Amino acid sequence: MNDSKHNNIKIWANQIINNVRIKVLHLIAVNLLSQKNFKSCNRLARYFGININVANVTKVARIMNWLKPVTPYIKLNTDGSVGKTASGMGGIIRNSIGNPIATFAGPLSTKSVLTAELLGISQGLKICLELGIQNVHIEVDSKLAIQAISATNVVYPNEFYIIRRIKLLLSSFNFTISYIYREGNACAD
Structure with a gap:
């Protein structure tokens, strides 16, 4: 925004929205935001590509282990x-x-x-x-x-x-x- 005001650099609305979207996805990726934060903002979450179906989440214990690749991989x-x-x-x-x-x-x-x-x-x-x-x-x-x-x-x-x-x-x-x-x-x- 400062560049737009002080340096006569045009900033388009789509560019700003995309920058915000990227920042939100980064924050979710590092667990600083979660899907739960968007539970009352369904349209915004869908636009950002965030799945907010948290109502039907059930906790399931899983064993996580590494699997060997299949030959020839x-x-x-x-x-x-x-x-x-x-x-x-x-x-x-x-x-x-x-x-x-x-x-x-x-x-x-x-x-x-x-x-x-x-x-x-x-x-x-x-x-x-x-x-x-x-x-x-x-x-x-x-x-x-x-x-x-x-x-x-x-x-x-x-x-x-x-x-x-x-x-x-x-x-x-x-x-x-x-x-x-x-x-x-x-x-x-």
Whole structure:
């Protein structure tokens, strides 16, 4: 808004609404907001793509565990983390019997959880490519990262170049990507 007022930069309503939508999705992804916060705002929640059917939620105990990939696939588990003083990413690549092929980790300078998650995926794919792996099943504990990679339009402009790099890397693989609960992603987490 200040740029619009002081620097004569036009800001369009759709651009502002999209920025707010992205921020809300980020806050939900890091558990600073929940679907319950939108329970009296059905139309807004639907517009943002938030499922607010919290009335019929029943708590179910689940055992979370990592499953071996089916041959000829290997499994790439990645994670990103942003804390008050440090950020980082890492992951593990395992074969169909569950043995590690490679592990990686590194510090990051980002303050965005989504960026950290995506950089972990990108680094893991780069290592898979260097190892000559052709079939990869990717598991991450970030639904937002999967949504960002799957989007056909630019929904996350701050991560545009990272997402583009991931999509370029993915074009070299037979791949699947899926969500795994944090408990099942313990090695990467």
